[in-house]
Amino acid sequence: MVAWSEQERSIIANLFSNLDYEDVGAKALTRCLIVYPWTQRYFGGFGNLYNAEAIKMNPNIAAHGVKILHGLDRALKNMDNIKETYAELSVLHSEKLHVDPDNFKLLSDVLTIVIAAKLGTDFTPEVQATFQKFLAVVVSALGKQYQ
């Protein structure tokens, strides 16, 4: 089980309570598909991904990005039990979606950069460390049920 200080819990709660899911979710997935184009392999049925402009304007991608971001809410609400909380989603990503777990880290890095752009200097080294720790725990939990 991962240990969280009061400070860390507060940072995470604060970050998510002020989060513009529609904006950040769309931007994060869009940016991931542009910066790491091989991740497009999972989005064959999502419409035009031909170039960066098309990806940015693709409403299916935007909507899916928001959905993925809301996936983090489970961790937010169960910080002391993230591994068990994501067991089902882990099986889904492995058995049904067949997502290479290395890709979780890519999206995680891109999300960090999108949030950094959004928060500016409020994204202090301490906030960054806490947020990245949070994402790393989620990423680990998502990869746990792969076999």
Add this chain to the structure above:
Amino acid sequence: MTSLTARDKTTVKAFWNKISGHGPMIGQDALTRMLAVYPQTKTYFAHWKDQSPTSESAKKHGMTVMGGVADAVTKIDDLSGGLLGLSELHAFTLRVDPSNFKILAHNIMVVMAIMFPVDFTPEVHVAMDKFLAALARALAEKYR
């Protein structure tokens, strides 16, 4: 991994032109974040009296490293040749595990996103990511 296209190089140079005045500050902040977010990187700085992320040594080193990145932009057409000295330094003296280049690159880009949220577009991001990866490869070239 791929090499840099003509568009990558143009994009990197254009973005660098905009931000180069802030180079030292970007370096300082990136190094601070690297030490704070990835504490294992402190193992390379055991010789500093103060290894805390905001120490004078850390800030100074961040500026030094960013100076290297700035230099690399001018040598973008031949990173291996242009960075030969630095490559040998990293291979025979510093021996920084290459995984750390990726860590620092990530933190450099976090700072770029913070300082230039509008200019650090996805297109600039991918070009910069490729450039920093190519730079890391050039630095690790003589490792073995």
